[in-house]
Amino acid sequence: NNKPGVGEAAGGTHSSHGAAHLSNSVKLCCFNESDEELQEIDVDVSERLEDMMVHFNEVLGQPCMLVYDNGMGVDLPIHTEDDWRMFLRMVSTTPDLENTYDVLLLPQGYWEEYQRKVAEAENP
Structure with missing residues (x-):
């Protein structure tokens, strides 16, 4: 694992923000x-x-819940503060993403139903 450390900007200073990936x-x-x-x-x-x-x-x-694709086609729900932190860390530290990511808003409590629909769409 040779990712740059917190203090090192990946790829130098081509960005006006310095360490753009952070x-x-x-x-x-x-x-x-x-x-x-x-x-x-x-x-x-x-x-x-929560905020x-x-x-x-x-x-x-x-009232809704958040779902994101982990980049490998797997949808992951964000239920807890830990899920949220992990998601934000992924988006803010993956250079290719340029700090932008799509997030799906589902009605609260709709996750199981959504998964069932996705499964049916993939295996009609």
Whole structure:
């Protein structure tokens, strides 16, 4: 594992922000289940999930939950503060992502139903 350490910017200083891959904020593109883009939200990586859910609920127009693709086609729900931290760390430290990621907003409690629909779509 030869990822650059916290103090070393990957690839030098080609960015106006210095260590671009250690951004303090990420841009989350919110989509609904129909794959319509709802809104882009800039999130400070220090934000707590509890506080951010207020914004996400407003975007969807109802209490919601967050789901993201782990980059290998697996959808992962964000249920806890730890899930949220892990997600933000992934987005803010993966250079290719440029601190931007798509996140799916599902109605709260809809995760099992959503997984069932996805499974049916993949195995009709």
